[in-house]
Amino acid sequence: MADDYFRRRYTQTDFVALNTSIGEALDLLRTALVTLTLSVPIYDVRLDPSANAAIVEWITLPSAGDIAAVDAAVAALVGGTTTSAPIEINSFGTQTSTSATPVVKITHTTGALDEGTYQVIWNSSIRMQAVAANTGVEGRISIARSDGATVAQTDAWDLANNHVFNGAITFIILAGQTIAVTLSFLRLGASGTAEMSGARITIDKIS
Secondary structure, three states, X not given: OOOOOEEEEEEHHHOOOOOOOOOXXXXXXXXXXXXXXXXXXXXXXXXXXXXXXXXXXXXXXXXXXXXXXXXXXXXXXXXXXXXXXXXXXXXXXXXXXXXXXXXXXXXXXXXXXXXXXXXXXXXEEEEEEEOOOOOEEEEEEEEEEOOOOEEEEEEEEOOOOOEEOOEEEEEEEOOOOOEEXXXXXXXXXXXXXXXXXXXXXXXXXXX
16 A cells, blocks of 8 residues: 655755765764654655755654754754774773772773674773682673663672673664773772773674
């Protein structure tokens, strides 16, 4: 059965803040529009190369509020470049703490990323440099996508021999989103010295 649809075309003059061509910013536009709260979801966002314009389509008629929200997002779109270049951050040296407050070993926020699936891998070693009864070390990793989606993981150890605190997490990224990663550690209990060493974080686009 045939479908009716509503289409709105935006030319270069509608993109008031855009610093690139519409074609170069099309993926960023899709990301900006998918984050809007609309009463009628957008069906498609595509390029009209013959007119240097972006076409936004709905299957059913959107509300006036929906159109106004899309108009505003188009006008506010700045553009810019994205990347999927591999990222590696190392902090191999030994760091110690006698505090219950987390000590940051590595923290990094990516730039705007290409659309795709990214894998974040972390490697580190934790141990109690000075061991005392009822104490230990806790390693923490927190990984956040710029839309607010966050994953956190911890591991604890109470001996002086090294214990690996490693892992991997994947995120689906829309064009222009970022990933923020923080690897930290703290001492558990009232005494002893906690240690983290051999820390590495890599961020790679896998598909």
